[in-house]
Amino acid sequence: MSAGYVTATLDEIETIPLHSDDVPDWKPLRRELGVGAFGLNAWVANAAGDRAIERHDELPADGGAAGHEELYVVVRGGARFTVGGDELDAPAGTLVFVSDPALTREAVATEPNTLILTVGAARGEAFAPSDWEARWLRELGRL
Numbered sequence: 001m002s003a004g005y006v007t008a009t010l011d012e013i014e015t016i017p018l019h020s021d022d023v024p025d026w027k028p029l030r031r032e033l034g035v036g037a038f039g040l041n042a043w044v045a046n047a048a049g050d051r052a053i054e055r056h057d058e059l060p061a062d063g064g065a066a067g068h069e070e071l072y073v074v075v076r077g078g079a080r081f082t083v084g085g086d087e088l089d090a091p092a093g094t095l096v097f098v099s100d101p102a103l104t105r106e107a108v109a110t111e112p113n114t115l116i117l118t119v120g121a122a123r124g125e126a127f128a129p130s131d132w133e134a135r136w137l138r139e140l141g142r143l
Contacts, residue, residue, distance in 0.1 A: 006033050010075065010115065015044050016140060023054045026136070029117075030129065038121040039068065039130065045077070045109035045116075052079045052114050055106035058098075060122075061131070067101025070120035077114025079107040 013027045027042035029035070045052040058068040072081070078091040084103040089110070090096055098105050107116065121127045 008033065010042060010117075013042070016136075016142070018136070018140075022051060024051050027115075028133070028137070031133065031137070036127065038119055038127050039070075041118050042075070043116045043118065045079070045114040047112050048109050048114075050109045050114075051106070052077075052109045052116050053081070053105065053107035053118070055104060057104050058101035058120065060101075066122040066125050068120040068122050069097070069099050069101065070105070070118055072096040072098075072107070073117040073119075075115045075117050077109055077111040079109050079114055079116060081105065081107040 010027065013029060013032050016026045016028065018024070018026055025044040025046070027044065029042055030038075030040040033040070043052055053072065058070060060067050072090075072095070074090045074092050074094045074096075076092050078089070081088040081090050081096050083096065083098055083105045084100070088094075088096060090107070091110075101122075
């Protein structure tokens with residue numbers, strides 16, 4: 001690491017298998033790169049038909065004022081997103097921005113080795129890492 005910046009390739013960041021049919025494998029980019037201003041992860045679906053983004057919304061669990069907006073970037077492979085009931089085909093290079101935290105979203109890979117980058121934070125609020133991140137890392141013996 002040099003003063004003020006970090007470089008890495010997506011393939012250099014370890015993919016952590018979560019051993020779940022509902023959650024894809026995870027690249028904890030935010031933690032690995034030391035990002036503090038926004039959420040940042042990548043999700044890997046190994047085969048077509050595998051979950052690429054788990055079904056979820058971004059409403060605050062604690063009843064807070066704002067939920068996260070999320071940007072999904074299909075880096076490689078392809079996926080079929082469902083956002084608020086709408087289905088969207090998303091080949092590599094597609095950006096899917098979900099501004100409404102209440103919308104349920106998910107994606108299933110349409111090609112093998114699909115990788116989706118996610119960036120998220122609540123509009124107008126200071127970012128704090130989600131509890132799920134530390135919980136998964138603890139469960140996997142990574143904290």
